[in-house]
Every structure is written in structure tokens, then in C-alpha cells.
Amino acid sequence: SRSIRLAVIPGDGIGQEVVAQGLKVLSAALPQDVKLETRSYDLGAQRWHATGDTLPDAELESLKDHDAILLGAIGDPSVPSGVLERGLLLKLRFAFDHYVNLRPSKLFPNTPTPLAGRPDIDFVVVREGTEGPYVGNGGSMRTGTPDEVATEVSLNTAHGVERVVRDAYERAKARPRKKLTLVHKNNVLVHASHLWKNIFDRVGQEYPEVTTDYLHVDAATIFFVTQPERFDVIVTDNLFGDILTDLAAAVTGGIGLAASGNINPSGAFPSMFEPVHGSAPDIAGTGKADPTATVLSVALLLSHLGYGDEAARIETAVASDLAERDAAAPRTTDEIGDALAARVSG
Amino acid sequence: SRSIRLAVIPGDGIGQEVVAQGLKVLSAALPQDVKLETRSYDLGAQRWHATGDTLPDAELESLKDHDAILLGAIGDPSVPSGVLERGLLLKLRFAFDHYVNLRPSKLFPNTPTPLAGRPDIDFVVVREGTEGPYVGNGGSMRTGTPDEVATEVSLNTAHGVERVVRDAYERAKARPRKKLTLVHKNNVLVHASHLWKNIFDRVGQEYPEVTTDYLHVDAATIFFVTQPERFDVIVTDNLFGDILTDLAAAVTGGIGLAASGNINPSGAFPSMFEPVHGSAPDIAGTGKADPTATVLSVALLLSHLGYGDEAARIETAVASDLAERDAAAPRTTDEIGDALAARVSG
Ligand SMILES: CC(C)[C@H](C(=O)O)[C@@H](O)C(=O)O
Ligand SMILES: CC(C)[C@H](C(=O)O)[C@@H](O)C(=O)O
Numbered sequence: 001s002r003s004i005r006l007a008v009i010p011g012d013g014i015g016q017e018v019v020a021q022g023l024k025v026l027s028a029a030l031p032q033d034v035k036l037e038t039r040s041y042d043l044g045a046q047r048w049h050a051t052g053d054t055l056p057d058a059e060l061e062s063l064k065d066h067d068a069i070l071l072g073a074i075g076d077p078s079v080p081s082g083v084l085e086r087g088l089l090l091k092l093r094f095a096f097d098h099y100v101n102l103r104p105s106k107l108f109p110n111t112p113t114p115l116a117g118r119p120d121i122d123f124v125v126v127r128e129g130t131e132g133p134y135v136g137n138g139g140s141m142r143t144g145t146p147d148e149v150a151t152e153v154s155l156n157t158a159h160g161v162e163r164v165v166r167d168a169y170e171r172a173k174a175r176p177r178k179k180l181t182l183v184h185k186n187n188v189l190v191h192a193s194h195l196w197k198n199i200f201d202r203v204g205q206e207y208p209e210v211t212t213d214y215l216h217v218d219a220a221t222i223f224f225v226t227q228p229e230r231f232d233v234i235v236t237d238n239l240f241g242d243i244l245t246d247l248a249a250a251v252t253g254g255i256g257l258a259a260s261g262n263i264n265p266s267g268a269f270p271s272m273f274e275p276v277h278g279s280a281p282d283i284a285g286t287g288k289a290d291p292t293a294t295v296l297s298v299a300l301l302l303s304h305l306g307y308g309d310e311a312a313r314i315e316t317a318v319a320s321d322l323a324e325r326d327a328a329a330p331r332t333t334d335e336i337g338d339a340l341a342a343r344v345s346g
Numbered sequence: 347s348r349s350i351r352l353a354v355i356p357g358d359g360i361g362q363e364v365v366a367q368g369l370k371v372l373s374a375a376l377p378q379d380v381k382l383e384t385r386s387y388d389l390g391a392q393r394w395h396a397t398g399d400t401l402p403d404a405e406l407e408s409l410k411d412h413d414a415i416l417l418g419a420i421g422d423p424s425v426p427s428g429v430l431e432r433g434l435l436l437k438l439r440f441a442f443d444h445y446v447n448l449r450p451s452k453l454f455p456n457t458p459t460p461l462a463g464r465p466d467i468d469f470v471v472v473r474e475g476t477e478g479p480y481v482g483n484g485g486s487m488r489t490g491t492p493d494e495v496a497t498e499v500s501l502n503t504a505h506g507v508e509r510v511v512r513d514a515y516e517r518a519k520a521r522p523r524k525k526l527t528l529v530h531k532n533n534v535l536v537h538a539s540h541l542w543k544n545i546f547d548r549v550g551q552e553y554p555e556v557t558t559d560y561l562h563v564d565a566a567t568i569f570f571v572t573q574p575e576r577f578d579v580i581v582t583d584n585l586f587g588d589i590l591t592d593l594a595a596a597v598t599g600g601i602g603l604a605a606s607g608n609i610n611p612s613g614a615f616p617s618m619f620e621p622v623h624g625s626a627p628d629i630a631g632t633g634k635a636d637p638t639a640t641v642l643s644v645a646l647l648l649s650h651l652g653y654g655d656e657a658a659r660i661e662t663a664v665a666s667d668l669a670e671r672d673a674a675a676p677r678t679t680d681e682i683g684d685a686l687a688a689r690v691s692g
Contacts, residue, residue: 116462148504158494218592246564
């Protein structure tokens with residue numbers, strides 16, 4: 001009989017609350033014969049305050065022994081900025097070589113968008129997840145003096161770029177519109193950008209059916225709000241992907257709906273699925289958090305593990321739920337989770 | 347009698363066309379007793395094709411001998427990406443120590459915006475102009491091989507950050523709302539970002555009347571489309587400023603309206619004013635380019651040179667012109683320039 005060994009990192013703030021709903025919907029979606037084993041990891045702000053640990057080696061090791069990881073949200077104002085992000089979230093992405101940070105953006109009917117005219121938005125950002133300015137290669141000297149110099153180094157390798165570009169071409173090829181846009185800044189960041197562009201062009205020769213396009217990151221933000229329907233699949237570096245996917249979330253109903261997968265396509269390490277939003281300490285405990293982003297992340301998780309039908313059922317459930325939402329009658333986190341679970345099992 | 351010695355770099359594509367209108371409006375705005383001397387520099391794609399020059403030393407020297415520079419746009423698809431940007435535009439910004447890259451964003455009445463509900467947008471981005479990932483400190487090794495490594499280094503100094511942060515506080519203090527937002531990414535780019543944040547906090551103590559705020563760059567893009575009215579003055583690094591100001595332009599009528607000043611507040615070198623848009627080769631020569639961004643850049647130029655009343659007259663002229671625009675009856679570049687000049691002199 002089949003089984004899924006799932007590691008769960010609820011994390012901080014609303015992370016706990018949304019992960020509970022994600023698990024509820026996951027259980028509802030799974031076929032009877034699939035055994036779901038979950039193990040929860042106490043990582044995040046509380047743990048750090050209590051012990052100083054962000055992600056001890058033993059737990060990193062034990063996380064490896066799973067088919068996937070579901071993460072809620074990490075971060076709290078009481079912890080210095082960067083400590084948990086670098087010591088836990090990014091550490092996981094790097095240690096497990098999550099080089100495909102997959103972030104779909106779709107504007108569902110009846111979902112609020114700040115854009116007039118409700119454009120037809122349905123694209124996927126393939127954000128590189130293990131390189132670029134995120135590598136933590138920086139420092140400062142004469143720190144705190146009037147002569148301080150601080151650096152951040154963006155590291156990019158042919159190995160790292162080619163594998164994510166190839167993944168993006170595969171995804172573009174599998175979609176009806178078969179269009180792939182590279183976003184970078186090749187008129188300024190010439191070295192990193194030329195590496196990206198050369199690989200993008202070379203790999204593209206193996207995908208004659210995919211239409212390609214290049215945009216500077218600044219220009220891309222313009223099109224995100226004036227012509228988002230032009231995008232199908234976007235491939236970009238770690239930092240540009242971070243910025244663009246928040247903007248993408250903003251125009252497709254907000255970060256309450258934005259799902260993501262940190263994927264290691266080789267399967268050498270477990271992939272990790274998480275909502276794009278943060279821990280939102282201001283609404284933690286109020287029942288106001290929307291668990292939909294986590295539920296959609298669970299769909300990405302299922303699809304990654306080969307449960308395509310179950311993933312599709314969750315997406316359909318979310319689409320129907322969104323279509324019937326009434327902004328004047330908001331539901332609690334738990335109520336939305338129950339409604340989605342009911343639709344999925346029903 | 348007073349005089350302005352103005353260097354003009356029309357550049358490529360629509361640069362020529364919009365600069366002609368900028369000069370027209372400048373002449374119309376200036377008081378009779380001010381003598382305007384212009385000298386035009388043939389720099390850009392044509393020159394590079396003909397001679398291989400981007401910005402020869404002799405011309406860089408001669409540019410110094412001016413009160414200000416008006417630039418149209420640089421760049422053409424026939425020139426490898428980066429050559430003119432790095433060899434001419436950024437070279438000027440760096441050589442003339444244009445550390446304040448000033449980019450106001452205002453949504454004028456009757457101007458199209460992709461945002462539903464037409465929020466009240468009126469903010470200024472103070473983008474650092476001489477540091478960050480724009481310094482050209484990068485390289486690649488094993489270039490073109492499967493083992494290539496390419497780097498881009500963001501360099502940040504206390505000297506460079508403090509002067510631009512101070513400038514931003516001064517601007518915030520002079521505005522009615524007196525609010526300043528720092529945008530960076532201090533949960534990931536910890537070294538550069540902590541330098542920015544520490545200086546931002548320390549200098550802020552000298553400006554108790556200014557309310558301050560910090561946002562990660564990804565979150566800032568969300569607020570640009572969901573709550574742009576929350577911004578008054580924003581200070582940020584060179585690359586984040588590049589990205590954010592294109593997005594800001596997109597939500598306030600498009601880059602056809604976005605003005606900018608590359609300012610050296612010390613006056614040691616001439617400041618340079620340019621529309622945010624590029625050379626738009628696709629519409630060059632068609633008369634479709636909107637010269638308004640250049641005309642508003644001329645207003646920034648006048649204000650920088652101490653002609654505040656004349657700058658205000660141009661802004662009023664633009665506001666009135668925009669208020670009467672009829673999307674169904676587009677005018678040519680020249681017609682818009684004429685209309686603005688007439689309003690300014692009238
Ligand atoms: C929390 C932060 C480190 C993270 C990132 O920058 O990648 C977040 O913004 C995201 O997009 O997942
Ligand atoms: C053309 C390019 C080098 C430039 C920049 O990146 O600064 C442009 O995008 C701008 O914003 O002025």
C-alpha cells in the first residue's frame with residue numbers, strides 16, 4: 001500500500017493555523033489506500049528564543065527522511081531580521097537544493113484584484129532557488145563606522161542556471177501557450193545576465209515549439225500591471241523572482257492565495273511547499289488568516305508526488321470556493337479549511 | 347544677466363524627438379533675461395557604430411563645463427546590451443557622482459492607470475545612483491563553458507548611503523506628510539541592508555518630525571498596487587530603485603509621463619535630467635512618442651537650478667494638458683510639445 005511521509009514545519013504566527021487547514025484538506029483529498037504519516041517539527045521564533053537553535057543538524061538530517069515538507073511561515077518581529085530567514089528557511093532551500101522555486105499566479109473569477117479590467121492572468125514563475133544574491137556571500141568592514149563598506153555577492157553558475165532554465169522550458173512546453181520569458185537585467189548586470197541569456201538561448205534550441213522572450217526586470221514589473229496576460233512561464237533569478245512573485249500575488253487576489261513549491265526535481269532531497277505569505281503576527285490567533293495559499297501549496301505537493309488527480313481536485317475546490325465567496329461575509333481560517341475539505345471529499 | 351549653459355544629449359530613437367520638445371518648453375518657460383546656451387552632444391548608438399566611442403574623455407570633460415545636462419534616451423537593439431548603458435549613461439551618473447536619482451510619481455487627474463479605483467498617488471522615490479549592484483564590479487570565469495561562474499557585487503558604503511538618506515530626509519521634511527520609507531531586503535541581504543537600516547535610523551534622530559517606515563522590496567511592490575497612497579518619500583538602493591520606479595511609472599500613467607533627475611546636490615558636477623523611458627525604437631520617427639516625461643524632467647532641471655517658479659509653471663501646464671487629453675484624439679509628439687509651450691508662455 002502507498003504512503004506519504006510528510007514533515008510539517010508550522011513555524012510562526014499564522015503558520016500554525018494555515019498548516020492545520022492544509023493538512024485537513026490533504027487528508028480529505030488522499031485516496032483511502034494512501035497512508036499519511038506526518039511528523040511535526042518545532043522550528044521558528046519560539047524555539048530560537050528558548051534554545052538559540054534555528055535548524056540543528058539532527059533535525060536537518062531527520063527532515064531528509066521524508067517524501068516532502070509542508071511549511072507554514074517563518075519569522076517574528078521579536079527575532080532580529082535575517083536570523084530565521086537565513087538560519088531556517090533559506091538553509092532548507094539551500095541544503096535540499098531546491099533549485100526550482102515554483103510560483104503559479106492565476107486570477108480566479110470573483111477574486112479581488114487591484115487591476116481595472118480584470119485581465120486574464122495565468123502564469124507560472126520559475127524562480128531559481130539556490131543561487132544569485134541569496135547565497136549569503138557578503139560582508140562588511142569597518143562596520144558601524146563612517147568608513148563602513150558592505151557587500152553582497154550574486155553568485156551564478158552555468159550548472160545552476162542551466163538546470164532551472166531547462167525545467168522552465170519543460171513546463172512551458174507542457175502548457176497550451178508554450179511561451180517562456182526570461183527576466184533579468186542584462187543592460188547592467190552584464191556578467192550574471194549574459195550567463196543566463198546564453199544558456200537560455202542555447203537550451204531553447206532544444207525546444208523549437210516554445211516561443212521565447214526576454215525582459216529587463218524593471219520592464220517586467222510594468223507588464224505585470226499593464227499586460228499580465230502576456231505571460232505564460234517566466235524564468236528568473238532568485239532575487240528578481242522574489243520581487244516579481246509578490247507583485248504577481250498582489251494582482252491575483254493577494255498573498256492570501258499565492259502558493260509555492262521549493263522543488264528538487266531530482267528527488268535527492270524532499271521538496272518543500274509553503275504559502276508565499278509570511279507569518280503575519282498582526283493577525284495571528286484572530287482566525288482571519290486565509291488558508292487558501294497553503295491549501296494550494298498542498299496541491300502543488302500532491303502533484304509533485306504524482307497525485308495529479310488529487311491535486312486537480314483541490315484546485316477545483318478552491319476555484320469553486322473562491323467563486324462563491326462573499327466579501328461581506330468573511331469566514332474564519334477554520335471555516336474556509338472545512339469548506340475546502342468538504343468540497344474535496346464530496 | 348543670468349544664463350544657463352545646458353548640455354544636450356538627445357541620444358537614440360525617440361530621444362531626439364522628445365528632447366526637441368523639452369527644449370521648446372524650456373525656452374518658453376525661461377524669463378526673458380535668462381540666456382540659454384545649449385550644446386548638443388552626438389552620443390549613442392550611431393556614434394558607437396561609426397567610431398566605437400561611447401563617451402570619450404574629451405567630451406566627458408567638456409560636459410563638466412555646463413550647469414546641467416538634458417538627456418533623451420540611450421540604447422538601440424543594434425548595439426549589444428550593456429555597451430551604451432554602461433559606457434555612456436551609467437558612466438555619466440558615476441563620473442558626475444549623481445548620487446540622488448530623483449523620481450517623482452504622481453497620478454494626475456484624467457490620466458490612465460491600470461489600477462481600479464484611481465488611488466491618490468503622489469510620492470517621490472530617492473534612488474541611490476552611484477553604488478549597489480550598479481558599480482560594475484562583477485565578472486565571469488570559465489566563460490561559455492559548463493563550469494562558468496559569474497558574479498555581480500553590490501558595493502555599499504556608509505559615505506554613499508548616508509548622503510542619499512540625508513537627502514531623502516530633507517525632502518520628506520519639506521513635504522506636507524513628512525513620511526519616509528526605506529525599502530531594502532534586510533532579511534536576506536543582511537550586510538548591505540543593515541548598513542542602510544542603521545544609517546537610516548541614526549540620521550532619523552535628526553529629523554524627529556519625519557515619520558519613518560521600513561519595507562522589504564518584495565512587500566513594497568505589493569503596496570505599490572494595493573495601497574500606493576501610503577507612500578510619501580521612499581529611499582532605496584540603485585537596483586531596487588530601478589525596479590520600483592518603473593512600477594511606479596506604470597501605475598501613474600505610464601513611462602510616457604515619468605521624469606527623473608540624476609542629481610549631484612553638491613554642485614561639483616552638472617546634474618542630468620532624463621525621462622525614465624528608453625529609446626523605444628519601435629515608435630521612433632512615428633510622432634507617437636509622448637514628450638511629457640522629458641518636459642517634466644525639464645521642470646526638475648529648472649527647480650534644481652533655482653528656477654522654482656518656472657518649474658511650477660511647467661508642472662501646472664502639464665497638469666492642465668493632461669486634464670484635457672482625449673484618448674480618442676491622440677496628438678503627435680510635436681503637437682504636445684507645442685501645446686505645453688503655449689500653456690507655459692501664455
Ligand atoms: C522570507 C524571505 C527570506 C523569503 C525570500 O526572500 O525568499 C520570502 O520573501 C519568499 O518569497 O519566500
Ligand atoms: C537603461 C538602464 C541602464 C537604466 C537603469 O537601469 O538605471 C534605466 O532602466 C533607468 O531606470 O534609468
